[in-house]
Amino acid sequence: MKEFDFIRRYLYRAQTDADVLLGIGDDAAVVRPRAGYDLCFSSDMLLKNRHFFENVAPADLAYKVLAVNISDMAAMGAAPRWALLSAGLPQLQESWLAEFCDSLFALARRFGVTLIGGDTTKGDLAFNVTIVGELPQGRALRRDAAQIGDDVWVSGRLGLAAAALHHHWQTFALPDSVFDLCERVRLRPEPRVALGQALLPFARAAQDISDGLAQDLGHILQASGVDAEIFAEEVPTLPQLRDNLDKTALYGCVLAGGDDYELVFTAPQSCRAAVLEAGRASGTPVTRIGRITEGCGRLNISDAAGRPVVLASLGFDHFE
Structure with a gap:
């Protein structure tokens, strides 16, 4: 041919x-x-x-x-x-x-x-x-629009694709049933088009999570000139990953793993009901994981006890 x-x-x-x-x-x-x-x-x-x-x-x-x-x-x-x-x-x-x-x-x-x-x-x-x-016209969800006091939200569940990759690389081993779930998400991520359009009337800043939540949310913070505080245990993931991975591996996948292609976005606190309705109407789970604070681009992550979470890497870098 x-x-x-x-x-x-x-x-x-x-x-x-x-x-x-x-x-x-x-x-x-x-x-x-x-x-x-x-x-x-x-x-x-x-x-x-x-x-x-x-x-x-x-x-x-x-x-x-x-x-x-x-x-x-x-x-x-x-x-x-x-x-x-x-x-x-x-x-x-x-x-x-x-x-x-x-x-x-x-x-x-x-x-x-x-x-x-x-x-x-x-x-x-x-x-x-x-x-x-x-x-x-003029309605795009941009990285530079987050404001102090906004909630930080994510769609779907994070860390599954990264966990499947680590299983392939033999960094750790997942039970077959868990790997199958994660591999399906890695191979066939679901673009959140309906959610993105439903958020247009009230969301401020947005980014898709391709390189890791910490890194991609960091792009929003840098562009908007603000800080954020997120709570590691609030970030949604597959429950079986919490059961099978230690905290270091779990946080690495969920907070910095990438390949999720979910949305991270900010919206005013007054719009919480509207965000939940946008998720329901678009058939997309949405979870509030933190808030935008005053600052100039720093992301602060806390665990369930309020201790800082330090990541070995914020996410994927092609040249790292």
């Missing part, structure tokens, strides 16, 4: 988005933004043996390649609309490509995303997605 046979057979799909004036098959795509909306752009690269294992199933790989980008749109409160996929592929193996593309387009359809272009080249497994979303 040649490159353009692959594009025509697997990537070109009939367009159903009326705002896509020209999609795959030309030198560039043409879309028409809707009046009254801002556009959000984001891009993420995933590399073999850095972001995924070489033996990952193509359906799981395709899901995650797109899901982590959709998660960026969720963190802004945006609706994902269009994506461009660039891929380095060692060979064009038809059964692998069919499984990959079927999974990719299934997730795209679920979230209303249209693939409008990209690039392919021969090389080691590598993928880059550029995604474009839209939201009402």
Whole structure:
């Protein structure tokens, strides 16, 4: 199979988005933004043996390649609309490509995303997605909007993906049933798009948790010029992890592990009922884990006894 046979057979799909004036098959795509909306752009690269294992199933790989980008749109409160996929592929193996593309387009359809272009080249497994979303003008959830007195919230449960990775790396061993739960979350994170949009009327700052709660919340604190206090035992995780890991390992996964793709966000205390309702309406558990305090970018973490929690690392760093 040649490159353009692959594009025509697997990537070109009939367009159903009326705002896509020209999609795959030309030198560039043409879309028409809707009046009254801002556009959000984001891009993420995933590399073999850095972001995924070489033996990952193509359906799981395709899901995650797109899901982590959709998660960026969720963190802004945006609706994902269009994506461009660039891929380095060692060979064009038809059964692998069919499984990959079927999974990719299934997730795209679920979230209303249209693939409008990209690039392919021969090389080691590598993928880059550029995604474009839209939201009402001036309504984006930004990192620099947290205010003193805000509550700090997270969605879902944290630490599961990191625990699965540590099991793979043999840092510690999880019971098979616990590993299976964690591995499912690692391979197929759930982008919190509905929650992000439900939070638009009242939430202030938001970020998706890709590199670890401590590090990603730290980005909000630095951008907003505030401190935060969070309570380690309030951060939601899988109960079986609390039962099977010592405190050091547990805090490392839950507070700094990353690969969660949940949302951390701030909102005024007066909006607690509204946050809970946004979680209920979007089918997403939300948990209040701390508060924004006066300062200039420091995160303070306390355990159940009020003692400071010191982490060996705040989260994932590509060059560390």
